[in-house]
Structure formats: C-alpha cells, structure tokens
Amino acid sequence: MTATTVAPDVKRGKRADVSDRSRAENSLGIRLVAPAIFLMLLVTAFPMLRALYLSLFNYSLTAPDERKFIGLSNYVTALTDSLFWRDTANTVLIMVVTVAIELVIGFIFAMVMHRVIFARGVIRTSILIPYGIITVVSGFAWQFAFSNSNGFVNGWLPFIGDDFNWFGQYSSGIIAIMVSEIWKTTPFMSLLLLAGLAQVSEDMLEAAKVDGATWWQRLWKVILPNMRSAIMVAVLFRALDAYRIFDNIFVMTAGAQGTESVSFLTYRQVIEQFQLGIGSALSVLLFLSVLLIAFLIVKIFRVDLAAARQEG
Amino acid sequence: MTSRSTRPRGRPGGRRIAGSVAALALAGSLLSACGGGDDTPTLNWYVNPDGVDTFRTYAEECSTDQYDIAVQLLPASATDQRTQLARRLAAGDSSTDLMNLDPVFVAEFANAGWLQKVADDVASDITDGGDYLEGAADTVTWDDGVYALPLWANTQVLWYRKSLAEAAGLDMSQPVTWDQVIDAADKEGGTVGVQANKYEAYVVWINALMQGAGGDIVSDTEAGRDAKVDLDSQAGKDAAAVIQKLADSNAKQPDFTVSNEGTSLGQMFPASGPGEFMVNWTFVYANYKGLVGKPGGPADEQEFEDLGWARYPQTVAGEESKPPIGGIDIGVGAYSEHPDWAMEAAQCITSTEAQVDLAVNDGLMPSTNSAYEKVAATGDFPEDLLELYRTSVDEGGARPKSPFYSQISSAVQSVWHSPTSVNPDSTPQKSAEFLSQVLAGKRLL
Numbered sequence: 001m002t003a004t005t006v007a008p009d010v011k012r013g014k015r016a017d018v019s020d021r022s023r024a025e026n027s028l029g030i031r032l033v034a035p036a037i038f039l040m041l042l043v044t045a046f047p048m049l050r051a052l053y054l055s056l057f058n059y060s061l062t063a064p065d066e067r068k069f070i071g072l073s074n075y076v077t078a079l080t081d082s083l084f085w086r087d088t089a090n091t092v093l094i095m096v097v098t099v100a101i102e103l104v105i106g107f108i109f110a111m112v113m114h115r116v117i118f119a120r121g122v123i124r125t126s127i128l129i130p131y132g133i134i135t136v137v138s139g140f141a142w143q144f145a146f147s148n149s150n151g152f153v154n155g156w157l158p159f160i161g162d163d164f165n166w167f168g169q170y171s172s173g174i175i176a177i178m179v180s181e182i183w184k185t186t187p188f189m190s191l192l193l194l195a196g197l198a199q200v201s202e203d204m205l206e207a208a209k210v211d212g213a214t215w216w217q218r219l220w221k222v223i224l225p226n227m228r229s230a231i232m233v234a235v236l237f238r239a240l241d242a243y244r245i246f247d248n249i250f251v252m253t254a255g256a257q258g259t260e261s262v263s264f265l266t267y268r269q270v271i272e273q274f275q276l277g278i279g280s281a282l283s284v285l286l287f288l289s290v291l292l293i294a295f296l297i298v299k300i301f302r303v304d305l306a307a308a309r310q311e312g
Numbered sequence: 313m314t315s316r317s318t319r320p321r322g323r324p325g326g327r328r329i330a331g332s333v334a335a336l337a338l339a340g341s342l343l344s345a346c347g348g349g350d351d352t353p354t355l356n357w358y359v360n361p362d363g364v365d366t367f368r369t370y371a372e373e374c375s376t377d378q379y380d381i382a383v384q385l386l387p388a389s390a391t392d393q394r395t396q397l398a399r400r401l402a403a404g405d406s407s408t409d410l411m412n413l414d415p416v417f418v419a420e421f422a423n424a425g426w427l428q429k430v431a432d433d434v435a436s437d438i439t440d441g442g443d444y445l446e447g448a449a450d451t452v453t454w455d456d457g458v459y460a461l462p463l464w465a466n467t468q469v470l471w472y473r474k475s476l477a478e479a480a481g482l483d484m485s486q487p488v489t490w491d492q493v494i495d496a497a498d499k500e501g502g503t504v505g506v507q508a509n510k511y512e513a514y515v516v517w518i519n520a521l522m523q524g525a526g527g528d529i530v531s532d533t534e535a536g537r538d539a540k541v542d543l544d545s546q547a548g549k550d551a552a553a554v555i556q557k558l559a560d561s562n563a564k565q566p567d568f569t570v571s572n573e574g575t576s577l578g579q580m581f582p583a584s585g586p587g588e589f590m591v592n593w594t595f596v597y598a599n600y601k602g603l604v605g606k607p608g609g610p611a612d613e614q615e616f617e618d619l620g621w622a623r624y625p626q627t628v629a630g631e632e633s634k635p636p637i638g639g640i641d642i643g644v645g646a647y648s649e650h651p652d653w654a655m656e657a658a659q660c661i662t663s664t665e666a667q668v669d670l671a672v673n674d675g676l677m678p679s680t681n682s683a684y685e686k687v688a689a690t691g692d693f694p695e696d697l698l699e700l701y702r703t704s705v706d707e708g709g710a711r712p713k714s715p716f717y718s719q720i721s722s723a724v725q726s727v728w729h730s731p732t733s734v735n736p737d738s739t740p741q742k743s744a745e746f747l748s749q750v751l752a753g754k755r756l757l
Contacts, residue, residue, distance in 0.1 A: 058753045061402055062420040062715040063536050073753070081756045256510075265756065271395055273719055273757060274420075 048287070055281035061274035074281035083265065084282075088289070091261045094174070095242040095293075098181050102238060103231070105182070106189030113190065114197045131187035139251030142180035143167075146252075167252065173259045180248045185241065189234050196230020197223070232301040239297060240290050262286050352377075355654055357410040357661070358384045360393055360640065363464075363674035366666070374660035379653050381410070381661075390414050390512060394718070401426035401645060408645040409654040410661070413460055415451035415710060416717050418641055419533070422459035423715035428644040428651050430458040434659065438462065447637045447708040448679035454713060455534055459643060461662045462679035464670050466638035467704040468520070471596050473580065473587035474620040476502045487633065489626040490521070490554040493589045497563035504563045505576025505590030508555075510729040513573060515711065515721045516636045517591070518728055521551035523634035523709035524627030529724060530747070533714035541748045543724070548740030550627050555734045569730045580619070581610045591624060593638065594701055597693065598675040621697055623704060634709030639679065677701050722757045723747040 055074055059067040078084045113124050130138065145151045146166040154162050166172045200223050208218050224231070246263040253259045255268070266286060270279030359367045364385065371381040386393040394417050400408045401421065413421065421427050430438070435458035438449050448465035452458050470493070477484050480496030497504045507513035519529055527547020532540045542548070558564050565588075567575050577599065579588040590596075600619055603609020610616040624635035642662055644654040660666075667683035670676040672692055678684055684702050688695055712720055727743035728734055749755040 058537075060716065061398065062424045064424060066536050070753070077754055078756060083756045268757070271399075272391060273722070274398065274424075275719075275753075278753060278756065 051280040051283050053280075054276050055278075055284050057277045059275075059277040061276060070277070074278045075285070077278060078281055078285060084262075084285075086258065087260050087262050087265045090174070090259065091243055091245065091263075094178055094181065094245055094261065095239055098178050098185070098242050099235060099238050101178075101182050102186045102189045103235065106186050106234070107193050109186065109190035110193035110197050113194050127190060128187045130184050131191075133184070135184055135247035136251055138184045139180055139248045142176065142183070142248075143252045146176045167256065170257045170259060173253050173257045177245075177248050177252055177259060180252065181242065181245060184248075185238060189238055192234035192237065193227070193230060196227035196234070199230065200226045228301065232297070235301070236294060236297045239293055243290055243293055244286070262289070352380050353650060353653075354380045354382050355409040355648075355650060355657055356384050356407050357381050357412075357657075358386050358397060358408060359412045360386050360390075360414075361388055362640075363670050363676050366670050366673050367661075369669070370661050370666045374657050376653075379650060379657070381657055386412070394420075397421070398424075398426075401647070404647045405645070406647045406649045409648040409650065410658055411643050411645065412463070412640045413643045415637065415639060415641060416713075416721075418452055418460050418643065419454045419713035420715050420717055421643060422454040422457070423536075426646050427459040428646055428648070428655065430461065430644075431655065434458075434461070434655075443680045443682050445679055445681065445702065445705040447705040447710065448639060450710050451637060451639070451713075452641050460641035461643075461658050463640045463642050463662045464667060464676040465679040465705045466593050466677065467701060467708055468516070468591050468593055468624055468636045469700055469704055470589060470591055470622045470625055471580065472589040472620045472622065473502070474618050476500055476586045476589070477620065479586065484620060484622050487623060487626055489629045491557065491629075493625050494554075494558050494561050494563050497589050498561050500586050502563065502586045503565045503576075503579050503588040504558055504561075505565060505571065505579055505588050505592065506558065506568075507572050507591075508568055508729075508731040509570045509572050510725050511572065512721060514729065514731075515724050516638075518551055518555075518724060519711050520624060520634055520636045520709065521554050521627050522547045524624075524631065525550035526628070526631060527551075528712065530712045530714065530720060533712050536715055537751050537753070539712075539714055539716070539751065541744050541751070543747060544741045544744035547627075548744070549736040552728075552734050552736040552739045554627060555728075555731050556736060559732045559734065569732060578608045581608070581615060587618075594677050595675050597621075597697060621700055623700060624708075632707070635704035635707070637705060637708040637710045639676075677705070679705070716751060719750055719757060720747060723750045726757065 056069060056071060057067055058070045058073070109127050113127060116123050133141075146153050148154055148163050148165050153166070154160050154164050164172075166176045204222055204226070205218060208222050213221065244263050245261050246267065249255060249259060249261055249264050250267075255264050260268075262282070263286065266279055266282040269275045269282055273279075357367070357371055364383065368383050371383045375381045386396055393412075393414070397408065397411055397413075397417070398421075401424070418427070429435075430452075438444050438452060438458055438461065441449070444462060445465060447467070448462040451465075452460040452462055470488070472484070472493075474484075477496065480500045480502075482488060482492060482496045494504055496502070507517055515529075522529060522543075525547035527545050527550075528542050530539045530541050530543075532538075559568065565571060565576055565579060573592060576588065576590050576592070577596070580590060580600065581587060597619075600609055600616060604613060604616050605611065610619065624633040626633045642658045644651060644658055648654045662679075664678075664680060664683045664686065667678035667680060668686045668690075671678055671683070671687045672690055678687060681702070684698060687693065688698050711717070714720060723746055724743055727746050728739060733739075746755065750757055
C-alpha cells in the first residue's frame with residue numbers, strides 16, 4: 001500500500017533513534033524500488049493515460065478515419081444513459097451482497113482454521129481450494145450446476161421444480177452469479193481474516209474469560225475490535241474486486257436478462273463493438289468508482305492504514 | 313501490511329529451489345526457440361469450424377514449394393470469431409494471412425484497413441456478373457473495391473411439409489407470402505419456424521422482411537456514422553406486421569422468443585401433428601436426410617419425400633422476396649508478410665473444385681454458377697433444390713454493409729426483441745430513433 005512513509009514519532013525518545021536508521025533505510029528502500037516503480041508506471045500509467053486520452057474521442061476501430069475529438073461528450077453520454085445506471089446498480093448490488101455474505105462465512109472459516117486442532121493442514125487446504133480455481137472454470141462449474149438439463153441444484157432444492165431455468169430471469173440469474181462469486185472468493189476473505197485473528201492476543205482473551213465474559217461477549221468486545229484493521233483490509237480488497245466482477249457474468253449469463261456489470265458493459269463497447277472512445281470513458285468511470293469505494297470504505301471504518309501496519 | 317521486522321528469514325533451501333526453477337524455465341524457453349528447422353514460410357489460415365476437414369485438405373493441396381498453409385481454428389460463435397480476428401488485426405498481426413469471414417465482417421474489416429484489396433483482374437471476375445452469383449459477389453465489395461473472395465454462399469428457403477400445405481390448400485408452385493404461410497399453418501394446427509431469439513439470425517429475419525417490402529434497415533452505409541436509418545418506413549411497418557401476426561397467431565412455436573436455427577428442426581416431423589413451415593438455411597436438407605428413421609427426423613423415406621422447399625416467402629404480395637445471404641468469404645490480412653502468396657492461396661482455396669467438395673462433403677453451397685453445375689452433376693442434391701438455392705443466392709439480399717454493422721445489429725435486436733412486443737405502429741419508429749442515437753454515439757448499447 002502507500003503507507004510506507006510513516007512520519008517518525010518524535011515524542012518518544014526511544015523511537016527517535018530508530019527513526020534515523022529507518023530514514024536511511026527508507027532512502028535505500030526508495031532507491032531499490034525505483035526501477036520497479038518505473039516499470040510499474042510504464043505498464044500501468046501508460047494504459048491509464050491512454051484510456052483517458054481515447055475517452056475524449058468518438059473513435060471506432062472499424063472507422064479509424066472518422067475519429068473525432070468530442071471533449072467530454074462520451075462521459076455525458078454514459079452518465080445520462082439508463083443502461084449505465086442499471087449496470088452500476090447491478091454491480092453495487094453484487095458487491096454489497098457478496099462482500100457481506102463472504103465476511104460472515106469467511107469469518108467462520110477463519111475461526112475454524114485458527115482453532116482447529118486436528119487435521120489442521122487438510123482442513124486449511126480444503127477451505128482454500130476454491131480460491132485456487134480459475135474464476136472462468138468455477139463459473140462454468142456453477143453454470144453446469146445450475147443448468148436445468150444436467151445440473152444438480154434443482155434436484156437438491158426441494159421448493160424448486162426440476163425444469164426451473166436459473167438463467168431465464170434476472171432475479172435467479174443474479175443469484176446464481178453471486179453464489180459462484182461467493183464460493184470462489186470466500187477463502188480469500190478468510191485468509192485475510194485469519195491473519196487478523198492471529199493478531200488478537202491470547203492474554204486479552206484469557207483476561208476476559210477470567211472476568212466472566214461469555215463467548216459472545218469475547219467475540220464482540222475483544223476479538224472483533226482488535227481485528228478492525230484486518231477486517232477493513234479484507235472488506236476493502238474484496239469490495240474493489242467484486243466491483244470489477246466480469247468472469248462469472250461472462251461465463252454464466254453473458255449479461256442476458258439485465259445481469260450485466262459495469263466491467264461487462266465496458267468490455268462490450270470496446271471488444272465487441274470496437275467503440276474505443278466510449279469504452280475508454282466507461283473504463284475511466286469504472287476506475288473512478290473503484291477509487292470512490294476505496295475512499296468510502298476507509299472513511300467508514302475510520303482505520304488508519306499506517307496505524308494498522310505499526311500495530312501489527 | 314501485517315509484516316514485522318521480526319519476520320523469520322526464509323529457509324535458504326527455498327532460494328535454491330527458486331533458482332533451479334528459474335534455470336529450468338530459461339532452459340525451456342531456449343529449447344523452444346530452437347524448434348522448427350523448416351525454412352518454408354507458413355501462411356496461417358483462420359477458419360470457422362464448419363467443413364474443417366475439407367479446409368485441411370485444401371490447405372495441403374494449395375501449399376506450394378514456396379509456402380505451407382496451416383489451418384488455425386477460430387471459436388464456434390460468430391461474435392467470438394470476429395473478436396479474435398479483430399484483436400489480431402488491430403495489433404497489426406503479421407501472422408494472420410488468410411481468414412474466413414462472415415459476409416457482415418467484410419465491410420467492417422475493409423474499412424478498418426485490415427484486409428488486402430483484391431487485385432483488379434481477380435476482382436472484376438467476381439463482380440462482372442459472369443460466374444459468381446450476384447448475392448455472393450455483393451458480400452465482398454466495399455467502397456468500390458473488392459476485399460475478399462467468396463468461398464461458399466448460404467441462403468434461406470422455406471421448408472415445409474407438402475401434406476400440410478396441401479391440406480391448407482396452399483399452392484406452393486407459386487410464390488407465397490408470410491400471411492398465407494402463417495394462416496395455412498394456423499388453420500391446420502401446424503406451426504411456423506423462424507429465428508427470433510435475441511441474436512444475429514433475428515436481424516437476418518428482420519432484414520429479409522424489410523428488403524422483401526422494398527426497404528432497408530439502413531442505406532448510404534458508406535457514410536459511416538451518417539448512414540441513413542430507414543427503419544421508420546412502410547417497409548419497416550410491413551416487417552413488424554409479419555412478426556406481430558406470427559406472435560399473435562397459434563402457429564407460433566412454444567419457444568418463439570428464444571428460437572434459433574436448431575430449435576424448430578424437431579417440429580417438421582413431430583410425433584403428432586401436421587408439421588411446420590420453416591425458414592432456415594441450406595443445411596436442413598442434409599440434416600433430415602441423415603435423420604430418416606431416427607429421433608427428430610422423418611420416420612421413413614416416404615415421410616422424407618413429404619419435405620418440400622420453396623422460395624423465401626414474400627413480405628408484400630406480388631413483390632419478390634429477398635432471401636437472406638450468408639456463407640463465408642476469404643480475406644487476406646493487411647499485415648501479412650506474404651500478401652502475394654496469400655492472395656494466390658486464397659484463389660486456390662476458393663477454386664471451383666474446393667467449392668464442389670465443400671458442397672458434397674459438408675453441405676456448404678457454392679458461390680459460383682460453374683460450381684453449382686458440377687454439384688448438380690454429382691446427383692447428391694435434387695435438381696430443383698439446387699436451382700432454388702442458386703436463384704436465392706443470386707437474387708437474395710445481404711445485410712447492411714457498414715463499418716458499424718455490429719452496432720446496427722445490436723441496436724435493432726435490443727428494440728425488436730422480444731418479438732411478442734413488436735408493434736408496426738411503434739417498433740420501427742422507436743428502433744429508428746435508437747439506432748440513430750447509437751450511430752451518433754449518444755447512446756450505449
């Protein structure tokens with residue numbers, strides 16, 4: 001993250017000694033990472049600036065001669081189009097629902113991985129397996145699972161007919177997409193939360209126990225407050241990831257029945273329609289949305305990333 | 313984030329393993345760089361997965377001492393084929409020498425500068441109206457130039473059960489209209505098979521209906537974004553009226569709104585009921601011929617004899633129908649390192665013999681009169697059917713040729729689907745407005 005330049009705490013004398021050394025280390029660090037930063041700028045900043053530039057044109061790949069500078073018109077078109085807002089609403093819905101469910105399940109998994117005393121390796125590995133599977137593959141697997149001709153989901157769910165078409169309407173289609181997404185990424189969430197759990201001091205828990213706190217009280221008063229920075233990082237990472245959801249939608253519905261996300265809309269403009277101008281404008285908007293979400297989450301949790309690092 | 317300075321050092325063994333992995337990877341890449349000692353240049357021919365075996369045969373036959381032709385397979389869906397080729401060509405890929413193009417890609421690719429222009433002498437052979445069927449030759453022209461060579465040409469005809477038409481009192485020796493076909497099927501408890509899912513073939517249907525009424529979805533397409541949108545016209549209303557009539561009729565099939573080329577095949581020889589009228593591509597004949605006595609096909613030879621074919625129905629009584637045109641054209645990549653050889657290879661691949669083989673082996677019908685004559689001589693197809701195909705391609709109507717075709721198609725689909733909501737009073741007007749805005753870059757698709 002960007003929190004590498006923490007101002008040394010001059011109030012505490014002991015720290016001040018270290019900060020001299022750490023300043024030297026920092027400057028050496030900067031010199032060491034400089035080549036990497038230069039490379040990163042080359043491969044990330046260039047495409048970003050290029051997208052920014054292209055978004056100011058009405059430009060189709062199939063009609064290069066008709067390329068025309070139109071200022072911010074593409075942004076006006078996107079922001080005034082109902083399709084953009086429908087897809088944004090979809091994306092936000094997917095992000096909120098999947099991250100919320102993943103947080104709960106992921107926390108349970110993290111507790112299991114943290115506390116388990118037998119077959120530790122096997123249990124931890126099996127929880128992490130879905131995360132090791134390529135999203136496209138898991139998308140196909142879930143698409144087959146939900147299929148009404150050869151899937152098992154309809155057979156397993158008692159209140160659903162055997163010929164129910166999950167991808168035939170919006171509500172069930174988006175549920176299928178979210179199930180696949182949750183299955184795939186909950187392990188990532190639980191990994192990040194496991195790191196947080198490991199930070200909670202056993203002494204504090206024991207002290208609470210001695211004071212007569214119930215399990216529930218220990219969870220809410222000791223464990224969760226001490227994990228705040230880890231939860232924040234987990235939610236932030238997953239929310240940013242979820243907002244860019246593409247693979248599952250591409251594989252499972254291809255955006256049919258209005259299940260499209262902003263990424264998918266962008267993909268269709270650029271890759272299928274060859275509209276580089278409006279497509280670039282959409283990807284810039286997507287980038288800004290992601291920044292906004294990161295900002296909001298950092299604000300909501302009021303967690304200082306630098307502090308989280310120091311406390312660690 | 314949670315890293316601390318007290319973090320234990322990685323085991324030294326780990327570094328050693330990482331080192332040997334890197335060494336292995338390096339050795340692997342060096343080895344692979346040494347592969348292929350043959351100096352003969354290879355021309356890559358990207359093909360869609362229809363008739364691939366025949367393509368492979370001709371890739372070998374058309375290879376010379378100077379170059380080899382290698383067949384590369386494209387994905388099955390037309391959208392994916394277009395995307396993959398476009399990505400290569402947009403990046404100036406010099407290894408894309410020959411490619412199979414759906415007719416609607418030709419204008420898009422040619423306008424983008426991704427296709428070699430065909431030399432004048434070859435081009436005039438195609439466009440002079442001699443050997444090449446007019447509908448097929450029309451698919452390869454763009455902006456006064458020829459940018460591809462027609463390989464095979466597809467078209468749609470009206471397939472039907474003779475017994476059904478007879479019972480309904482429909483004289484199939486004369487041109488029939490959509491109204492007549494829908495009424496006849498409705499009267500006898502039969503159905504009418506079309507392609508009305510939200511995909512390209514639905515646009516094929518709408519385009520054929522409009523052209524049959526003397527109109528076009530768009531005209532003056534060479535103006536690019538400023539093309540004239542003609543949806544809001546009498547032809548547009550006539551087309552919408554046909555769709556509405558079928559949607560409101562008992563003759564529509566249960567999966568009407570998601571129907572495609574395959575869904576209505578089973579309705580021709582159903583377990584019970586009189587069968588159907590169906591507009592569909594040329595593969596239908598071979599399909600039923602191979603299914604005699606099998607599920608989904610005619611019960612026996614006698615029932616197969618009941619399969620009839622006629623020219624695509626008229627939208628407006630008395631006005632000639634414009635059967636849809638499909639097929640595959642061969643284009644030469646603009647960035648090919650060997651454009652002359654590729655062009656020579658393209659001519660070899662589209663030779664009369666190749667076209668005849670594609671028709672006989674794979675049921676993909678030719679684009680030239682001479683190939684049709686040879687196919688007729690083989691006796692594999694009924695002569696009247698071949699003649700129907702030939703005239704359908706010759707007098708058929710292509711979809712709009714425009715660098716913005718994919719936008720035009722998507723815009724039409726998004727307003728005209730679902731077919732049950734099509735209304736002649738509002739749909740053509742609404743879709744015209746939408747398409748104009750899309751072309752102007754004022755709406756998202």
